[in-house]
Amino acid sequence: MECGLHFTKEVLNGKWKAGLLKAISIDIKRPSDMLRAIPDITKRVMNVQLRELEQHGIVTKKIYHQLPLKVEYSLTELGASLLPIINAMNQWGENNRAYLQTVIAKDAPVLPELDEKRRKVC
Amino acid sequence: MECGLHFTKEVLNGKWKAGLLKAISIDIKRPSDMLRAIPDITKRVMNVQLRELEQHGIVTKKIYHQLPLKVEYSLTELGASLLPIINAMNQWGENNRAYLQTVIAKDAPVLPELDEKRRKVC
DNA sequence: TGCCTGGGGGATAAAATTATCACCTGCTGA
């Protein structure tokens, strides 16, 4: 048997998943909008991670067979139940960013700072 | 700038880190005890991950220059502040394990189920 | 036609993470 942590890590395991979920949660649900909100992600990788989230039952994909073609991702109930955790992680990071920046080397993803539908997310 | 999520993921990023922190939090703080508590981890990897946690200011290492040699890891205040998140992740996983097991393939780490100091952790 | 937007994928390379293995220091007990 594995402990609960295992499943959660498995689900959130992916460089951009938490960010994608956060994006969807603040109503950025179309692929092209996500690409704009998360500058460093690439289309390919985003699709792969979204597909995994979908297979894990965290998000659902809805295709509108209209023109122009439109696709929207939404959080499932299960996915929504992850938000408190994601928000707590985000909060913890913010609370300690000043310190963490000094001990963590690398450069990384981008940040929020609301705006319109064009704000960056993570 | 990066969003808070980034830092938190960076800190928890490592196959065994959350499990190690959980172990320390339930008073399994000696390396050899951790190895017994987390069956699948190897000494080498455990040391590497503990060192990263230490460099990130999440745990502290105390060496007792006594005989037999004794080493103990403890959570720093910062590390302790991560526990609510780790516990929430653990809880979420437990709450949804029945379902998650059906959508996640791989096999993984081990689980808790208290005992003495020999209980397995994660 | 040529080019842009919106959505998506296969093949493959590059990078990062984990795991293996062998070997080292000290002390204790048989």
Place this chain on the structure above:
DNA sequence: TCAGCAGGTGATAATTTTATCCCCCAGGCA
């Protein structure tokens, strides 16, 4: 003296994750 426990590391493999590239479809527009 050999074995075992406690703690630990360098070098190297194996695996997993991410990223790159290039191509596909359809429709609008100029």
